[in-house]
Amino acid sequence: MNPKRYLPILQWLPGYGRATLGSDLLAAVIVTVMLIPQSLAYAMLAGLPPEVGLYASIAPLVIYAVFGTSRTLAVGPVAVVSLMTAAAVGQVAPQGTPEYLGAALVLALMSGLVLTLMGVARLGFLANFLSHPVISGFITATGLLIAASQLGHVLGVAAKGHNLLDWLNSLAVGLGDLHLPTLTVGFSVLVFLYAARRWLKPGLERAGMPPRPAETLTKAAPIIAVAVTTLASWWLGLNAKGVAVVGTVPAGLPPLTLPAFDSGLWSQLWVAALLISIIGFVESVSVGQTLAAKRRQRIDPDQELIGLGTSNIAASFTGGMPVTGGFARSVVNFDAGAQTPAAGAFTALGIAAAALLLTPLIAHLPIATLAATIIVAVLSLVDVAAIRRNWEYSRCDAMAMLVTIGLTLGVGVETGILAGVGLSLALHLYYTSRPHSAVVGRVPGTEHFRNVERHQVETDAELAILRVDESLYFANSRYLEDTVMALAARQPGLRHIVLTCQAVNVIDASALESLEVINARLRDAEVRLHLAEVKGPVMDRLQHTRFCRELTGQVYLSTFDAWRSLRGEDAVPGLSCGSVGPVSAGQPKPLINDDTRRS
Amino acid sequence: MNPKRYLPILQWLPGYGRATLGSDLLAAVIVTVMLIPQSLAYAMLAGLPPEVGLYASIAPLVIYAVFGTSRTLAVGPVAVVSLMTAAAVGQVAPQGTPEYLGAALVLALMSGLVLTLMGVARLGFLANFLSHPVISGFITATGLLIAASQLGHVLGVAAKGHNLLDWLNSLAVGLGDLHLPTLTVGFSVLVFLYAARRWLKPGLERAGMPPRPAETLTKAAPIIAVAVTTLASWWLGLNAKGVAVVGTVPAGLPPLTLPAFDSGLWSQLWVAALLISIIGFVESVSVGQTLAAKRRQRIDPDQELIGLGTSNIAASFTGGMPVTGGFARSVVNFDAGAQTPAAGAFTALGIAAAALLLTPLIAHLPIATLAATIIVAVLSLVDVAAIRRNWEYSRCDAMAMLVTIGLTLGVGVETGILAGVGLSLALHLYYTSRPHSAVVGRVPGTEHFRNVERHQVETDAELAILRVDESLYFANSRYLEDTVMALAARQPGLRHIVLTCQAVNVIDASALESLEVINARLRDAEVRLHLAEVKGPVMDRLQHTRFCRELTGQVYLSTFDAWRSLRGEDAVPGLSCGSVGPVSAGQPKPLINDDTRRS
Structure with missing residues (x-):
């Protein structure tokens, strides 16, 4: 003292x-x-x-x-x-x-x-x-x-x-x-x-x-x-x-x-x-x-x-x-x-x-x-x-x-x-219970993705990319379920949904369960769920969860990686949850792309 | 009905x-x-x-x-x-x-x-x-x-x-x-x-x-x-x-x-x-x-x-x-x-x-x-x-x-x-009252900026870039004041602080007052405050505020623009608050860089 x-x-x-x-x-x-x-x-x-x-x-x-x-x-x-x-x-x-x-x-x-x-x-x-x-x-x-x-x-x-x-x-x-x-x-x-x-x-x-x-x-x-x-x-x-x-x-x-x-x-x-x-x-x-x-x-x-x-x-x-x-x-x-x-x-x-x-x-x-x-x-x-x-x-x-x-x-x-x-x-809790999110598409010729409602961007009928702009916690996790399921219902030919998580600092236990529910419901609808740009500390915690084991899709380092890989343009090494593990949990090393560790 | x-x-x-x-x-x-x-x-x-x-x-x-x-x-x-x-x-x-x-x-x-x-x-x-x-x-x-x-x-x-x-x-x-x-x-x-x-x-x-x-x-x-x-x-x-x-x-x-x-x-x-x-x-x-x-x-x-x-x-x-x-x-x-x-x-x-x-x-x-x-x-x-x-x-x-x-x-x-x-x-309110933020530096040779504590990045003694990872509201606005002032106190030769706001969906009235306070205190310390990557809807509301009129620095479309301009590498048109106004408040038009409108 x-x-x-x-x-x-x-x-x-x-x-x-x-x-x-x-x-x-x-x-x-x-x-x-x-x-x-x-x-x-x-x-x-x-x-x-x-x-x-x-x-x-x-x-x-x-x-x-x-x-x-x-x-x-x-x-x-x-x-x-x-x-x-x-x-x-x-x-x-x-x-x-x-x-x-x-x-x-x-x-x-x-x-x-x-x-x-x-x-x-x-x-x-x-x-x-x-x-x-x-x-x-x-x-x-x-x-x-x-x-x-x-x-x-x-x-x-x-x-x-x-x-x-x-x-x-x-x-x-x-x-x-x-x-x-x-x-x-x-x-x-x-x-x-x-x-x-x-x-x-x-x-x-x-x-x-x-x-x-x-x-x-x-x-x-x-x-x-x-x-x-x-x-x-x-x-x-x-x-x-x-x-x-x-x-x-x-x-x-x-x-x-x-x-x-x-x-x-x-x-x-x-x-x-x-x-x-x-x-x-x-x-x-x-x-x-x-x-x-x-x-x-x-x-x-x-x-x-x-x-x-x-x-x-x-x-x-x-x-x-x-x-x-x-x-x-x-x-x-x-x-x-x-x-x-x-x-x-x-x-x-x-x-x-x-x-x-x-x-x-x-x-x-x-x-x-x-x-x-x-x-x-x-x-x-x-x-x-x-x-x-x-x-x-x-x-x-x-x-x-x-x-x-x-x-x-x-x-x-x-x-x-x-x-x-x-x-x-x-009022604060009410507004954060409806998290800001946007369906994004690719700005032609770049690696950037923007809100489809505000910009002229490339989209794909089989692939929807949802950018989540807030940490996921109990008050907004059900809203996320609704948003994702509504997205799936709107686009009948959909085969992949990517959640882009660069603004997600925390995923609490309730949101984790909601992600499990989303994953299971999408699996029943034959749509695969992928994640992209997950921050290092968030990924560390997701490693050993059931959600990670059961995830139908993969975790991509960047949204662009997900875009290229899921459209079959390029064989980007989409990582399964487990395989990200050792890289992300270990000492910092020269990653190909360090997006997963931007905290 | x-x-x-x-x-x-x-x-x-x-x-x-x-x-x-x-x-x-x-x-x-x-x-x-x-x-x-x-x-x-x-x-x-x-x-x-x-x-x-x-x-x-x-x-x-x-x-x-x-x-x-x-x-x-x-x-x-x-x-x-x-x-x-x-x-x-x-x-x-x-x-x-x-x-x-x-x-x-x-x-x-x-x-x-x-x-x-x-x-x-x-x-x-x-x-x-x-x-x-x-x-x-x-x-x-x-x-x-x-x-x-x-x-x-x-x-x-x-x-x-x-x-x-x-x-x-x-x-x-x-x-x-x-x-x-x-x-x-x-x-x-x-x-x-x-x-x-x-x-x-x-x-x-x-x-x-x-x-x-x-x-x-x-x-x-x-x-x-x-x-x-x-x-x-x-x-x-x-x-x-x-x-x-x-x-x-x-x-x-x-x-x-x-x-x-x-x-x-x-x-x-x-x-x-x-x-x-x-x-x-x-x-x-x-x-x-x-x-x-x-x-x-x-x-x-x-x-x-x-x-x-x-x-x-x-x-x-x-x-x-x-x-x-x-x-x-x-x-x-x-x-x-x-x-x-x-x-x-x-x-x-x-x-x-x-x-x-x-x-x-x-x-x-x-x-x-x-x-x-x-x-x-x-x-x-x-x-x-x-x-x-x-x-x-x-x-x-x-x-x-x-x-x-x-x-x-x-x-x-x-x-x-x-x-x-x-x-x-x-517990939720407690944790959001300490918003996640990181001082970032430039990944050499790229336009990307990453946490200085996690990555080998370029920094500048006269310029500090702070990435704010959460919406700013009453419970975390004082913490932002503390974070910025501590940053200014740590780096004596500092002349510019840039707040990078890509994860900020809302700035409420309390946070706006805190930004005014930060701006005024930094002005007294002869440090200029700049913003970068402010989302469209947030910028729209900031337009006609006193903060915007009194901001000592400028609002940049991207962090990289701020970096180049403030280091004197390139005459990027840093926009004052007022001059962003008409562009951002008007109809979508082909912007040079649309980062300010990514919502």
């Missing part, structure tokens, strides 16, 4: 120097400023007290610095995971109760265990089964859901719901109770943040600032909104006028917490924990890979699972909530020049200082401000154009995306993502 | 003649004789009164004659489906109660509806997702389970269980109560049936009988056992000596029954109904296809679903139980010369006559006789050698098979089959 694999900190800490320290410290300051309002806001989105967001941005960052492989990923509470946390925990306890807080800790612990175990078992590839359109649809839908859920706070209206319709409905019902002072605060912040996103960066660049600092400064807009509205709230006594504020937040470092080991609770939360883990991992790893590639670095997805898993476990023991690598903050960290995960550890120090010293100031922060920062952040994730783009490129992908969006909005986040993954897998 | 598609009877009834009538009648007589003991035995296996088996062999056969497409399939109760019925119904009601009987009717109705709806929706392809090793493992395991469940009847010992261990355990416990008269009957029948199977057919053939009648006569052995032991039981008064007998069976035609529409019951049974439907369909369709192929006929799997579905619905309204096409009886029907499904309708008449007239005689039939016929029938389905055969050919398939067997025996039939299907799909 290589300690550097499981402890990536050993790769960078020994060479840590003063220059790197400077860069990392600067990045940490910038990210800290950005993280304070985000942490408060995402805790609120998850239905948790604001300090939980701060706690979740301390220990997990330190732990990720030890176990994570990305040099610049910034972990902490993120929007989608917070929404999923609220949805999961809301089903086992009412918001505001100690049980709710306890369930969030359990969820963080379970998610941490799931991620760590997946990492140890090297199951990072599981994330590959989330197709891009499903992820993109899910992010768009959760963005809309989150925005809808926060709109009530901006309008000063009590709204509740589990899906988009619920939210919009309860918002409509509550519109009569519109609270003007809250609306004023919320709407001002919305306009300010939108304007900053839209015009601040171009403005700063026109004023001569280089693009990256301009971008970073723009991303600090939320902290300005927080500071200004908190001051205004305190000065004008907005709370007394009915504007909801954050209220007293206990000052201090994160408490040590012990998540409940309650089997009933665990069994209620495990599906949510699994989904939160996978979604969080996918989000984190795609950010991490994008940033790593820009600096010619690599991240190890399996070790990333361990990094994120241990971070979540740390969160669960320090009063936190489920965390993962966030997109916006990681980009800021990268752009601000972070060189190593030490930047994350320094950020943790900054947040800890904030939790110790700044919390009394936060009491007057209007909730509408936090809601507005969430809305602006998540609406930037909504990508409706992707629906049209996918529709134009691939109906299947677009369908999976639309189902994900529809069910996430209409039923819930867990149903949405599960249905999306299920549908994309089902 | 073509009535002949939905009413296959219209295809053969109009031309029905006297010669066909004779053949069908003869086959019907033979099958009737065989079906009587089978129907009684499988009803007992399902935990139902014996007459239910007879009822299930009347109406369903008539209905299948109208809606089924196989000329020779014989439907009725079969072993595996009966066992699954017992397992499902046993969970909602105790055996012997009217509720148990009622639940079996509901199960038949639900299974009939599932099958019919699948047929109308043309979902017959779903059966393809049961791989052969999983089916074979499932049949072997259920065979063992059934044999174990019947052993108690042969030994005269009360045994109960849900899995193999339970059965063997309760048999061992009960061995002290061994009932010698029962054992004598049961063991004699076992020996007789085994001997008939082993020696009767060769003996008859040696005596000059042709193989087919000899085979058919051999299959009539159970009726001889039933007749002899019933007579002996009546004569010797075995029931009074403690030998369990069938007892009074009501004489009469099947009753009209109305399955209960109880939503609670339906929701408890739906998983079982679905599994019974699919397993029954797979068994039936494979028998049907094998027999049809022998006479150059075809069956239509989607219409078969409707045929089997309506048969089950008929069973549920006539006091029956779930049915499907049976292997042994269909082969007997075929060998006895059945020409059309009318043979099945005549068989139904025969069974109806038996239900009316023969039931008083059945009262003395020992249950041990039925149990012995079941044991001999199902043990012939057990194929332990298949495990070794699959292990040698493909570890993956063998693993799916072993898991299916283990869980079917150890936990239950539903868990076993679901786990087998799930595992085989998961």
Whole structure:
């Protein structure tokens, strides 16, 4: 066991120097400023007290610095995971109760265990089964859901719901109770943040600032909104006028917490924990890979699972909530020049200082401000154009995306993502169960064979050549039987069928039985079955099978060999299955034609 | 809508003649004789009164004659489906109660509806997702389970269980109560049936009988056992000596029954109904296809679903139980010369006559006789050698098979089959998520390119050619990213990477995004990405994508073109994505090289 694999900190800490320290410290300051309002806001989105967001941005960052492989990923509470946390925990306890807080800790612990175990078992590839359109649809839908859920706070209206319709409905019902002072605060912040996103960066660049600092400064807009509205709230006594504020937040470092080991609770939360883990991992790893590639670095997805898993476990023991690598903050960290995960550890120090010293100031922060920062952040994730783009490129992908969006909005986040993954897998299996194949003929005067339906090619009434374009496995083996038997039925004078297998990487046991069936049925119909261009590894496995012993025809090295030999043009040494054996199974030797060994 | 598609009877009834009538009648007589003991035995296996088996062999056969497409399939109760019925119904009601009987009717109705709806929706392809090793493992395991469940009847010992261990355990416990008269009957029948199977057919053939009648006569052995032991039981008064007998069976035609529409019951049974439907369909369709192929006929799997579905619905309204096409009886029907499904309708008449007239005689039939016929029938389905055969050919398939067997025996039939299907799909997806690819080089002096690891080929330090051997989709797109980036990292002087795509039938939206990512990352590394041998339909879809617009390199018609052009040997017109457009999107024209259109 290589300690550097499981402890990536050993790769960078020994060479840590003063220059790197400077860069990392600067990045940490910038990210800290950005993280304070985000942490408060995402805790609120998850239905948790604001300090939980701060706690979740301390220990997990330190732990990720030890176990994570990305040099610049910034972990902490993120929007989608917070929404999923609220949805999961809301089903086992009412918001505001100690049980709710306890369930969030359990969820963080379970998610941490799931991620760590997946990492140890090297199951990072599981994330590959989330197709891009499903992820993109899910992010768009959760963005809309989150925005809808926060709109009530901006309008000063009590709204509740589990899906988009619920939210919009309860918002409509509550519109009569519109609270003007809250609306004023919320709407001002919305306009300010939108304007900053839209015009601040171009403005700063026109004023001569280089693009990256301009971008970073723009991303600090939320902290300005927080500071200004908190001051205004305190000065004008907005709370007394009915504007909801954050209220007293206990000052201090994160408490040590012990998540409940309650089997009933665990069994209620495990599906949510699994989904939160996978979604969080996918989000984190795609950010991490994008940033790593820009600096010619690599991240190890399996070790990333361990990094994120241990971070979540740390969160669960320090009063936190489920965390993962966030997109916006990681980009800021990268752009601000972070060189190593030490930047994350320094950020943790900054947040800890904030939790110790700044919390009394936060009491007057209007909730509408936090809601507005969430809305602006998540609406930037909504990508409706992707629906049209996918529709134009691939109906299947677009369908999976639309189902994900529809069910996430209409039923819930867990149903949405599960249905999306299920549908994309089902569509994939459905299409591979009808393998692409083509009857081919010879391009006159050459050794090349092409699809008879697309090209003017030579064919032969006694000989049909079928090119199979996919590996043969259980789901498509019956379709192969149908295709071959239909071919035999269509051409009454047929005496030979050649299966050309250059695209066949695997023939599984079901497909092997289907080949036996095809061989037997063709034998009854007095048609001989031949193979051509079988790859080396496939041929090796076919050697000692009954199919090979009973094959009525021969195995040809190339399609052209089969063509010449079966038309009697040339006595090409067509090999029986057995006789290919020693050649193919032995050491590579100078074959006449090495087509059987192209793997 | 073509009535002949939905009413296959219209295809053969109009031309029905006297010669066909004779053949069908003869086959019907033979099958009737065989079906009587089978129907009684499988009803007992399902935990139902014996007459239910007879009822299930009347109406369903008539209905299948109208809606089924196989000329020779014989439907009725079969072993595996009966066992699954017992397992499902046993969970909602105790055996012997009217509720148990009622639940079996509901199960038949639900299974009939599932099958019919699948047929109308043309979902017959779903059966393809049961791989052969999983089916074979499932049949072997259920065979063992059934044999174990019947052993108690042969030994005269009360045994109960849900899995193999339970059965063997309760048999061992009960061995002290061994009932010698029962054992004598049961063991004699076992020996007789085994001997008939082993020696009767060769003996008859040696005596000059042709193989087919000899085979058919051999299959009539159970009726001889039933007749002899019933007579002996009546004569010797075995029931009074403690030998369990069938007892009074009501004489009469099947009753009209109305399955209960109880939503609670339906929701408890739906998983079982679905599994019974699919397993029954797979068994039936494979028998049907094998027999049809022998006479150059075809069956239509989607219409078969409707045929089997309506048969089950008929069973549920006539006091029956779930049915499907049976292997042994269909082969007997075929060998006895059945020409059309009318043979099945005549068989139904025969069974109806038996239900009316023969039931008083059945009262003395020992249950041990039925149990012995079941044991001999199902043990012939057990194929332990298949495990070794699959292990040698493909570890993956063998693993799916072993898991299916283990869980079917150890936990239950539903868990076993679901786990087998799930595992085989998961293994398939896992392997396709690592697509086969190879770096290729030029075979000196030719236009051919081969794997650099298997062949002595020419390569170039500035140019790497990667042959991708599978369609690109979401599950393998990230692996492609890794493969290409690793290739770029390995070869520092690299300036060009060519992806050769002759085996790529589809590039889905996720893979397209991965190609964009690869292109962008390689651009940052100052490596240009090119494509070669892209198939026509794939190129058509790539035309108007961002990837195509941003591709740093070109699309070559052949790998050799790319090789010559990128090494500066020859000014081959490398085409940019856009410029391939009009050629590929338009009508087929005489291309210089038609490789981009080989589909």
